[in-house]
Amino acid sequence: MEEISPKNILLKPARPVGIMGYGAYVPRYRLPASEVARIWTDGQAGLPIKEKAVAGLDEDVATMSIEAARNALQRASVSPSESRAVWVGSESHPYAVKPTSTIDAEAIGAVPNVQAGDWQFACKAGTEAMVAAIGFIGSGMADYALAIGMDTAQGRPSDALEYTAGAGGAAYLLGPAEKSLAVIEHTYSFVTDTPDFWRRAYQKYPEHGQRFTGEPAYFKHITESAQALMDATQTKPTDYDYAVFHQPNTKFPQRVAAQLGFTKEQIAHGLLVPVIGNTYAGAALIGLTAILDIANPGERILLVSFGSGAGSDAMALQVTEAIQERRDRAPKTQDYIARRIEIDYATYARMRGKLVMK
Amino acid sequence: MEIPRHWRLRKQRYGLVGEVCPHCDAKLFPPRDVCPECGQEAKTLYNFSGRGEVYSYTTVYEAPAGFEEVAPYTVALIKLQEGPLVTAQLTDTNGEQVEIGTPVEMVTRRLRSDGDERGLLVYGYKFRPILQQLISPT
Numbered sequence: 259m260e261e262i263s264p265k266n267i268l269l270k271p272a273r274p275v276g277i278m279g280y281g282a283y284v285p286r287y288r289l290p291a292s293e294v295a296r297i298w299t300d301g302q303a304g305l306p307i308k309e310k311a312v313a314g315l316d317e318d319v320a321t322m323s324i325e326a327a328r329n330a331l332q333r334a335s336v337s338p339s340e341s342r343a344v345w346v347g348s349e350s351h352p353y354a355v356k357p358t359s360t361i362d363a364e365a366i367g368a369v370p371n372v373q374a375g376d377w378q379f380a381c382k383a384g385t386e387a388m389v390a391a392i393g394f395i396g397s398g399m400a401d402y403a404l405a406i407g408m409d410t411a412q413g414r415p416s417d418a419l420e421y422t423a424g425a426g427g428a429a430y431l432l433g434p435a436e437k438s439l440a441v442i443e444h445t446y447s448f449v450t451d452t453p454d455f456w457r458r459a460y461q462k463y464p465e466h467g468q469r470f471t472g473e474p475a476y477f478k479h480i481t482e483s484a485q486a487l488m489d490a491t492q493t494k495p496t497d498y499d500y501a502v503f504h505q506p507n508t509k510f511p512q513r514v515a516a517q518l519g520f521t522k523e524q525i526a527h528g529l530l531v532p533v534i535g536n537t538y539a540g541a542a543l544i545g546l547t548a549i550l551d552i553a554n555p556g557e558r559i560l561l562v563s564f565g566s567g568a569g570s571d572a573m574a575l576q577v578t579e580a581i582q583e584r585r586d587r588a589p590k591t592q593d594y595i596a597r598r599i600e601i602d603y604a605t606y607a608r609m610r611g612k613l614v615m616k
Numbered sequence: 617m618e619i620p621r622h623w624r625l626r627k628q629r630y631g632l633v634g635e636v637c638p639h640c641d642a643k644l645f646p647p648r649d650v651c652p653e654c655g656q657e658a659k660t661l662y663n664f665s666g667r668g669e670v671y672s673y674t675t676v677y678e679a680p681a682g683f684e685e686v687a688p689y690t691v692a693l694i695k696l697q698e699g700p701l702v703t704a705q706l707t708d709t710n711g712e713q714v715e716i717g718t719p720v721e722m723v724t725r726r727l728r729s730d731g732d733e734r735g736l737l738v739y740g741y742k743f744r745p746i747l748q749q750l751i752s753p754t
Contacts, residue, residue, distance in 0.1 A: 286708055315686050316707055316725040320739065324630075324724045352726075352737055361739060365630035365724050367663070589747050597747070599710055615685065 268490050269389065269445040271396020276438025277430050277575070278336055278402065279584060281329025282547040283322045284426040284534050284594040287312040289606045291421045297603050298416040306507040310424035310535025312601065312609055313410045317425075318352045320361045323408045326429035327366050329588035330404065333439070334431045338366045341431060342400035343373040343391060347383025347407045347539045348427075349457070351376050368404070380455060381504055382565020383407060383539040384427065389445055389571055391432045402433045409538035414463035415612065422507055422531070426594075427540020428547045439580040440550060440559070444491050447571045448483035455566035466566075472510070475568045480504065480514050483570035484562045491574060495519040498574075499557040502528030502545035504564035506536045520560075527552060533595055539565075546575075548591040555579045618730060622738055627661075629740035632722050634700070636662035643698035666722030668696040668743070673706065673714055682728045694720060694743050708744040721746045 260266060289312050291305040313322065323346050331338055344363040351358045359374035373394075377383040384407015391403035408427030413420035435441045454475035457464035467475075480503060488494060495501070501520045503511040508531055515525045528545030530537075537544055542563035549559055559575045607613055627633040634645035637658035642651055644658060651658040673692035676683070683689070690706040692714070706714060707725055720743040730736040 314708065316705075316727070316742065318726055318737075320737075321723075321725050361630075364626055365739070367631060593747065 264486065264489055266490070267446055267486055269392070269447070271392055273396055273398060274435035274441060275392045275395045275432055276435040276441040276578070277550075278433040278438055279330040279332065279334025279431045280439075280547050280550055281326040281331075281333065281429045281588055282426070282544050282591040282594055283326040283329070283408070283428070284311045284537075284544070284591070285313045285317050285322065286594075286597045286599050287314060287601050287605075287609065288598050289601055289603070293603045293606070294421050303421075306418070306421050306509070307532045307535055309533060309600075310422060311426050311537070312606055313425040315609055317410070319346065319348045319350050319408045319410055320352050320358045322410070322425070322427060323358065323362045323406045323429060324365045326408065326427060327362060327404055327406060330429040330431045331366060332588045333584045334402075334433070335584075335587070336402055336431060336433065338368040339371070341368050341372065341402045341404045343394055343403035343405075344368050345373070345375055345377055345387035345390060345403070345405050347377035347379065347385075347387040347405070348409050349378060349380055349383065349538055350410045350412065351378075362406070373403075379569065380566035381506070381536075381538045381541055382563050382569050382571060384543045385561070385563035385571040385573070386565070388430060388432070388543075388573075389447060391430075392442060392445060395432055395434065402431055405430050405432060407539040407541075407543040409540050411536065411538045412457070412463050417463070419464070419466065422536040424535020424537050426534050426537040426544055428543040430543070437580070438578060439584050440553075440575045440577045442573055442575050444487055444574040445571065446483055446487040446490065447569060448479055448486065449569035450479070452479070452568035454568055471506075471566070475566060476504070476506070476510055476564050477514055477517070479568050479570040480562050480564050481517060483572040484518055484560065487560075487572040487574060493574070495521075495524070497558060498524065498560045500527060500549045500553065501525050501560040501562070502542055502549060503562045504542045504570075505529060505531035505545065506541070508532050530591070530595070544591060550577070550581065551585055551590040551592065553577045553581065555581060619736060622730060622736060630724050632664040632666055632741050634662050634664055636660050643696075643700060645696065645700040645702055664722075665697055666741075667746070668694045668720055670706075670714060670716055670718045670720060671695040671701060672716060686728075690714060692720075692743065702741075705742045706744065707742040712745060714745070719746050720744060
């Protein structure tokens, strides 16, 4: 084996892999950040976003993943029984023990000849599942695999995260590049043990390292993975038409994009956090669905996720001609964002199970 | 605890999987293995489209055991495109007027817990006004 150097750090599958179909999901309820500020700061707090999406009483990561997966399969026009994996990345799986992925695989009709598993890597669990699917297809073990990133994230009442912890995500059916609507040209992951955010077993709400979540965690890992991928592929920000970065709030992705040399226009279409909140394992992935909804054949996209703990996956994609006939086969990301019902803090408290009933 | 029953019904509940009669082509939901139209054996699985319209509906304010936490909610008879009439909850309807004839589509949602918070989560079909029409009423 050749030693890993900046020139050969990319993760190369034995055969090229791409996106056959994609599907977004955002629940319809919206909690304005001003409502959280009204309750806890007399309306005085600065607001990190405009509003966040909140899952309905009958929704969770399993149900939201099912709808996103159905959208992805509809775009791909691939039979669910041909998908040899259903992998769901989330930090809010409905069960502590029992896979979300078996519920989803059964509901979409992918059982029984299928790998199923739940992934956990804070906000990077979705792209981690996607990289695994690239390997699974790229090795020839499977022709199609479904990777999902979805969350109904928790935020402690009055904590900074309560303003942003949203609900939503996306599903991707990956397959051979030659049949895809976007080819995943390059992949690279950067990981270290960095304790910026965690939730211990049996705890309802996560803990975070305040400002420690910024420089040593989010910014370090995203810039390292994105820069390493661009160096190894000899590309620069101007070679990409769009970029999407993990988006825990509005400022972080804007700042990291500027640090790397991307313009506001390049990240505008994928920057959804101001209107749906931080969808954790779904955040970077649903930014990408919003871009695929409008991208043209030949255009290039840089996707960079971040997961606390910590790590970042970077992927370079190129859109193919197939996008044009497939993207209208299922509801678009902005369709889900547009079906908006504003709720107040009391309704939010009920929907999130914060009211003690017994 | 009704684990065997929930397990047995999972396909019809999660994905509206019924049967089609190989003799007279009637679509059956729920699946019952004998065609009510022609009386012959009908065991071929059939995936319903999930599209239909509200045939009738009522809103439940005093919910039965297991459904208290989601009250009030609307229960409807849905006339599926393929013919059968099914009973199901409507969802995502807040703020919109449901009427007899409203076009709806199936979504898979959490129905309830089997027992208390330690029990199995039961998932199944509900219906909502068709998404595209929610976005741009025609």
